[in-house]
Amino acid sequence: MSERPITQIQRACAGEITSAIAQVAASEYREAEEIRAQVAAGTIVIPANINHVHLQPIGIGRLLRTKINANIGNSSLSSCPRQELEKLENALKYGADTVMDLSTGSNISGIRQQIIAHSPAPIGTVPVYEALSRAGGADGLNDELILQVIQEQAEQGVDYMTIHPGILLAHIEYAKKRLLRIVSRGGSIIARWMKNNQRENPFYTNFDKILEICRKYDVTLSLGDGMRPGCLADASDEAQFAELDTLGELVRRSRAAGVQAMVEGPGHIPFDEIEMNMKRERERCDDAPFYILGPVVTDCAPGYDHITSAIGATMGAYHGAAMLCYVTPKEHLGLPNAEDVRNGVIAYKIAAHAADIALKRPHARDRDDAISRARADFDWEEQFDLALDPDRARELRAEALAESGKPANHDQHAQYCTMCGPDFCSMRISKDL
Structure with missing residues (x-):
């Protein structure tokens, strides 16, 4: 039997400079040893499943260039494998650094396999969606099915997975005080399961087993914010911050187990609260890379939420967010198509680039100065x-x-x-x- 591959974070902790670390360092205009030290500390992650062939690794961390993610995936009502590959093509063409497959309809495994095979960028998933689809509803979820789905997705080559282990049974009472309660799909599914079964979150109780799978395949965990606010009225409340404290605990458990971890952040936040939210995550989660959705800074612009959220995303990145999850014009309205993906990616490339310029990242402004010279020359x-x-x-x-x-x-x-x-x-x- 062949020896199990040594994972990226194991190599970093051992002081080795791997090919992935060297590639990230070159793309970021930084020294490889600096990247290695940050990966070993857990403040930079490099999502790179050992089974994702032809992956071009990237680093995600507060000190690096701001990354953006594009969500694609089918629903029970719309899309097919061909349309998902078209979305993937647009996402990569216009500059997405990672792509998440959030499929919830039919042929989830087949679509994911096609996406992984065609993507040089890291691919993320939310395993509870497939588990729910197989179970036929939240009531059919169980520990064995959840672990089986995570194992199969890891074997397929998924580079990072969003799970929601931070929403606990005690937190549900906080959500009842909200205007929109729980807007995270994963969070709502798990909350319903916990309430109906009067049992603790299975992603939390099985966290050590999940870590074993992730360590074997070098899957990065994206610790999801099941209690993220879905409107300004629910922003920065006790439900959101109670979950964040739990995520901080899970970051430390992940690092101790040799698993890379980043933390997902809030969706709807007033502009003046963004800085505080970014700093609070850094303090509570020991500077784990922060992966934020938007934030959306006003609730009354359906059809333009790629703009309302890009405004918040720039502020979030400036104050420390490492990766921005794009929002498309279809947010709150429907499943994005390929053109929506294009618009969402470009809006977020602008947001990330603006933050990088303001933070004076190495060579961030080169493109701007070059286009200004071209304008001067007509x-x-x-x-x-x-x-x-x-x-x-x-x-x-x-x-x-x-x-x-x-x-x-x-x-x-x-x-x-x-x-x-x-x-x-x-x-x-x-x-x-």
């Missing part, structure tokens, strides 16, 4: 190439030319756009100063 093609979404920039330029009566092949070095025209272009005029 080099439209270079501007398009440097844009976060070159396709959209080209589309809008062509549309503006068409509306002004100019042909699509109008001189690409024209020293004006259709807003100012040739006589009022400030950059052309001031060039003569």
Whole structure:
């Protein structure tokens, strides 16, 4: 029998510089030894399942470039494997660092296998969704099924898994005081199971067994926020913070077991409370990488929640969040399609990039300075190439030319756009100063 592979975190704790650590260091313009030390300490994670072939590893941590995640996956009402691969393609094309498969409909395992096979980016899942699907409802969940699903997903090559072990039976009373109670799907499923069975959270009681599986395959745990606030009225309450304290305990247990762990964070938070939330996680969870959804900073803009949440995401990243989970225009409305994925990814690339510039991350502003030079030279093609979404920039330029009566092949070095025209272009005029 072959010897069990040594996991990434074991190597880091042993003081080794692995290929994955070296790749992360090069991409972040940092020394490999610095990355190794942070991985060993648990303040950087590198989700890298030993069975994910052709993975291009990335690091997630407060001191690194801000990462973004795109959620895809089918539902019982919509989508198919082909559509999910189209979403995956858009997510990767426009810059997602990781992708989560949140499928809850049919053929969950088959869709996940296709996504893993086609993705060089780390893939995440929420195992309770598949467990619930197999059980036929929350009442059919049991310890054996939960562990079986986690084992099978780990064997398939899932790089990180969101589980919700921090929501405890005692916390349910806190949720009853809320306007929207529990909006996390995983959190609500587990809360109902605990209430009906009057038993403690099976993800909490089986946590040591889950750690054994994760250590074997080097699966990173994303400790989910089942009590995340789903509206501003529920933000920063006792339910949210009681769970956060439990997650801090579980971070320490994960590190002691040689398993990488990050912590998921709140969904709807008023803008002025974001900094406090980021700092509280760092203190309670020993600076484990914080993976946040948004936060959404206003509740009254359905259809535009990729914008309302990107505002909060920039603030969250500036104050220490390591990875941002994107929100699409369909949030609160329906299952995102491929175009929604594109819009969500770009909104979050902007949010992450803005925070990285403000934090003066190495070379973060290079692209901005390059596109400014292209604008000064009226080099439209270079501007398009440097844009976060070159396709959209080209589309809008062509549309503006068409509306002004100019042909699509109008001189690409024209020293004006259709807003100012040739006589009022400030950059052309001031060039003569």
